[in-house]
Amino acid sequence: MTYRAPRGTFDVMAGEVEKWQLMETRAREICRRFDYKEIRTPIFEMTELFQRGVGETTDIVEKEMYSFKDRGDRNITLRPEGTAGVVRAFVQDKVFAQPQPTKWFYMGPMFRYENPQAGRYRQFHQFGVEVFGSVDPALDAEVIALGMKYFESLGIKGARVEINSVGDRDCRSVYREKLIEYLEPYKDQLSKHDLSRLYRNPLRILDSKDPRTKEIVAGAPSILDYLNEKSEQHFQALQKYLDLLGVPYVVNDRLVRGLDYYTLTAFEYMVDIPGAQASTIGGGGRYNGLVEEFGGPEMPGMGFGIGLERVLLALTEEGVRLPVDTGIDCYIVTMGEEAKAHSLKILQQLRMAGYSADRDYLDRKIKAQMKAADRAKARFTAILGDEELSLGKIQVKEMATGEQELVEINQLTDYLKQKLSKA
Incomplete structure (x- = not known):
């Protein structure tokens, strides 16, 4: 089903x-x-x-x-x-x-x-x-x-x-009687729904959606004359x-x-x-x-x-485009088992520092991971392989310009803070 x-x-x-x-x-x-x-x-x-x-x-x-x-x-x-x-x-x-x-x-x-x-x-x-x-x-x-x-x-x-x-309440009660007096000659032309309101709440008839009733109430007395x-x-x-x-x-x-x-x-x-x-x-x-x-x-x-x-x-x-930002700050791309494991720690550090970040969880190839970063509208992609990990560094790519820079892993948060503050 x-x-x-x-x-x-x-x-x-x-x-x-x-x-x-x-x-x-x-x-x-x-x-x-x-x-x-x-x-x-x-x-x-x-x-x-x-x-x-x-x-x-x-x-x-x-x-x-x-x-x-x-x-x-x-x-x-x-x-x-x-x-x-x-x-x-x-x-x-x-x-x-x-x-x-x-x-x-x-x-x-x-x-x-x-x-x-x-x-x-x-x-x-x-x-x-x-x-x-x-x-x-x-x-x-x-x-x-x-x-x-x-x-x-x-x-x-x-x-x-x-x-x-x-x-x-005082002036509305007077207007109510005047409105009933006006509408009574049209009783047989009112819709069944509007007719049911004639004596219970005639003011509601002014708000009728029925085309014929709208024509009738167009000539009704104005409440402004009875204030x-x-x-x-x-x-x-x-x-x-x-x-x-x-x-x-x-x-x-x-x-x-x-x-x-x-x-x-x-x-x-x-x-x-x-x-x-x-x-x-x-x-x-x-x-x-x-x-x-x-x-x-x-x-x-x-x-x-x-x-x-x-x-x-x-x-x-009106063609108004709301300034909605749906991208993330950083997407981590990994190569190798050690890099993949360590990326979780980096990811957590970025999130705790207040940045939006994500990584691959489907064991995809690096090309597919880069496509995922594009779909996530990542501003930066941080690429980490086992070799970079052994050196304590990570490759950071600014997606808008394509510029890449090798950054100390423990300096990644500060690096992003500096770059994003200029955006």
Whole structure:
């Protein structure tokens, strides 16, 4: 029987995994500059956490979650997004009792049962940030700017931001009634899925993927016309701060995101990806009631999630070549049994000195070993025969220039240090 990875998943092999490592390294570096600390939460949580946090009427909860009962008859779900688990940790560990704000970031796999397509998989990976403890719109701007700086650090030039305000609970309830009033005459034209949301959560219809529904909601009233004074001031201040930070943005009054917990600010990072269903590569917003919903005190929150598969797709489409170095510093080629045995000691010394090094383990001829050094993209090849060993020397070849030099074995580490420092 031949086994394959489950549909919607993929293996990241050597040569490609280095790109992932670079994306992760850049994320950590940007977060360090913005003073965000890493948090790691479980890959699975109690199902109710996502039902209450993400929202019963979202596509995620209704159709996409990987849920099962464990041996203790508990309802468990593989996390479909990162925020709910981070908020649960914030409440469970009583971090709200500490001085605020709390600024965290996370990276890791998420799981959604959806139709696999370019940049979208059933197991996918997110880089996200979450901030608790402040309602200052300047913090919203900081979070949005952090994501843009991340794209910039990778060389993505076409990234932009679409922003909206979904208001607070008071003004959203007014808008909700106006939206229902607008949509009711179109009930027989809405898809079955959108119709089921009409009275439960009509704002979700604004995010519909159905072509006919999109035409209908194009004429729907704008939530921006129903913002109360507090929400309006917050949204205007956000735009002011984004302007000050030089972050390009577009106001999109139909943007509601795919999760029910957002309040006030909602935003998406966009980039043109030919052939992809959508050009969204990340997004987020405020969730000022979620901590309280999970049993904590009234505590505001703000964050985003960025899909790393979609970032990689954007890099490919823009022709950005990541500066990934996959070569090694030194490959040891041996001739003779004594030289072969002694090469293990040399190899260990090089590695302990901090250099990447390897040698042949297949008893190949010297020509084949040199080819192996080429495949390993070795910067230097150290050639050791029994004769050189008896003299305490080793032949070192710089692969880029072809220059060779006879070096004392016990000076090899210092020799490489000197040469590599000039590279």
